[in-house]
Amino acid sequence: MIEFLSVYGENWSTWQPPMVSAIWVTLALTFCAYILALAIGLLVALGRMSNSAMLRAICKGYVEFTRGVPTLVILFLIYFGLPGFGIVFDAFWAGVIGLGIGMGGYIAEVFRSGLQAIHFGQREAALAVGMTPFQSFRYIMLPLAIRIVLPPMLNMLILILKDSSLCALITAPELMLFAKDLASTTFLPMHLYLLVGVVYLALSLPMSLVARRVEARMQAGMSR
């Protein structure tokens, strides 16, 4: 055990700088992909409720596509496949786009169920007590929608963080690639993968803690 741990001490000075920059790449990937997924999700959710049958069908098709096709395949299509059609992204942006597209369908469904869960009666009750339509949106509909949507949204963020590790397979210089590259030169795979495992946990556990707190609070608010 001591022997195992001492390896970290010996290599820390050489591992630490690339690891820190890899963590930043992972965070940037996660953040950018999340923003993209939110944007796609919102547009698709609205598209699925639009009056145009065509638009509804396209949006439904997109949701079904992301539900059925692995994110890794989407990443490979973008990074290795698109150049064949003359479209080239570097690994980082291919990662952002692939993760964003892969998660956008799920986020669209979360938005949609959030909007659907709100009963018309609740809006009418708000109007009946004298609120303006804007007030009923601001004080009734929006808070209700946030209650329903926020906890799964936080969970999506965690999912994207974990999925960002897939970008190692398209050579984006993030945390998993850092471990993979070093493992092949140092022959210390156990040390390196455990190390990045701990880093991923350190990033995801606080997020899931927050997600659960929010969920508990939102649910308490719903049943009251």
Place this chain on the structure above:
Amino acid sequence: MTLTEKIELYSITLVKGAGWTVSITLLTFCIAVVLGLLFGAVKAYGGKQTYSSTFTLKETLSYVLARIAIIAINIYVEVFRGLPALAVLFILYFGLANVGIRLEPFTAAVMGLGLIGGAMLTEVFRAGFGAIHGGQREAALAVGMTPLGALQHIILPQTWRVTLPPIANYAIGLLKDTAIVSAIAAPEIMFFARNLVTRTFDTEIIYILVAILYFCLSFPLARLADRFEAKALEGAR
């Protein structure tokens, strides 16, 4: 070769990979359900006892064991829900080999995905059991059922309504996640595809075929999940 010939040729190889994908998915799914049921039940029912100073040694021991089991399960769940699947696979395959435990890629893949799935389903089943009032179980014991009988005849049939939709969605996610195990050279669609690509360089055709193939595999599962969800909503009304 014309495009159609290529498509035909590649499809044959990829469908072979699909057979492996399905076996990995099925095997992993079974492991995850067993782990999830077991740990979910322990989490839901293991913490019920309140400690009493009049406990005999045996009772104290079983009480302490139950507490330890729940803590261990909680740690397991948190760790395997927080780690990327790729990290788990790399630790099991490359990491363990490095310390002298050599797993077949297939074994490492099923173990890794199974452990991750078990952590997910533990929470699903715990929530399912938790949604059923404790009185239901007592009423079953009162008519003479054993705790196992109560679980089988009374609790589980009710739990399915709540747990089937997330289980079906888990199965879809699992099917998709199997694509990752190509990274440890376990045979499945993606692994066959990557080999094809290095031989033929027909990158875009092959990965489009792969996408279509995954879609075809998961489509029936998705419809099943929708059915379960609709049923659950009906039941909740």
Place this chain on the structure above:
Amino acid sequence: MAEPLLKVENLHKSFGSLEVLKGIDLELAKGEKIALIGPSGCGKSTCLRCVNFLEIPNQGHIYLDGELFGQKKVGDQYSQMSEKELARQRATIGMVFQGFYLWPHLNVRDNVAIAQIKVNGMAKSEANDLAMDMLKKVHMDHKSEEFPERLSGGQQQRVAIARALAQRPKLLLFDEPTSALDPELVGEVLNTIHELADEGRAMMLVTHEIAFAREVADRVVFMDGGGIAEQGPAKDIIDNPQNPRLQSFLGQMLERN
């Protein structure tokens, strides 16, 4: 005197540091009906639940029909029974809960029949016939295909009683069977229990319906402070209470009704 149907001997039960039962001794003859009364939280439910070992006593023994219940005796050592043996014994005692606890995924008939099929290995058709007979007894046979959530509370409780009757129990335990009901539904459930009492069934009934207890029970047992504070023939105890705590308790109950 003939051997009692139920014998509760020096029953102790604690939850953590809270000592709820501090040595209960009680006997119930064949066909006898006992009403357990007492202030909320005094341990009536706990006592009832210890009788069929839903709650494991810390000390003391239960005998049903002369047979040690829930425990085994080897030499003078008592040890707990296996869950399987315990289940067989529990099948001989019927229990009706305050919260009904019908199983929502089964229709009314299956709620009554399932234990006979799964526990006693009865053929399905036979169990269904038995269930219908029991449902007739509680006047619920016309709802046999309904699911519990579509029934009123009173109807649910009567089905729960039918479920207990289908066990052909030696003893029936009722834990505040009407406390969760709307006032206008209490009567139908009390009537059903009254009919069962008239059939000469042995029962132990926890209730706050003092008038009903006086009319139906042979004996009233007043619990207070973790023990039995006073007991005796129903009419004597209720019309002429001696214990001052019982007097004030009865006063409160009368005021409430």
